[in-house]
Amino acid sequence: MSEIITTGAGDRYHVTEDCPSLQAGRLGGEAQGYQLHDVHRFTSAAEAEAAGRTPCGTCVDASNG
Ligand SMILES: [Zn+2]
Numbered sequence: 097m098s099e100i101i102t103t104g105a106g107d108r109y110h111v112t113e114d115c116p117s118l119q120a121g122r123l124g125g126e127a128q129g130y131q132l133h134d135v136h137r138f139t140s141a142a143e144a145e146a147a148g149r150t151p152c153g154t155c156v157d158a159s160n161g
Pocket residue numbers: 109110111112115116117118152153154155156
């Protein structure tokens with residue numbers, strides 16, 4: 097069972113909160129003085145895609161092999 101993570105800042109969904117792209121986006125926003133967006137969790141990738149999110153090229157592709 098996988099956990100799907102999105103943030104208010106991006107159009108992507110991630111399968112791990114440790115994803116470098118996710119971390120870079122959050123740190124980048126913080127550096128620019130933006131408030132960090134809430135992390136949103138979905139129970140499946142299909143649910144995230146239904147919400148208009150697309151797979152993260154870093155962590156989602158890696159998990160699919
Ligand atoms: Zn990711």
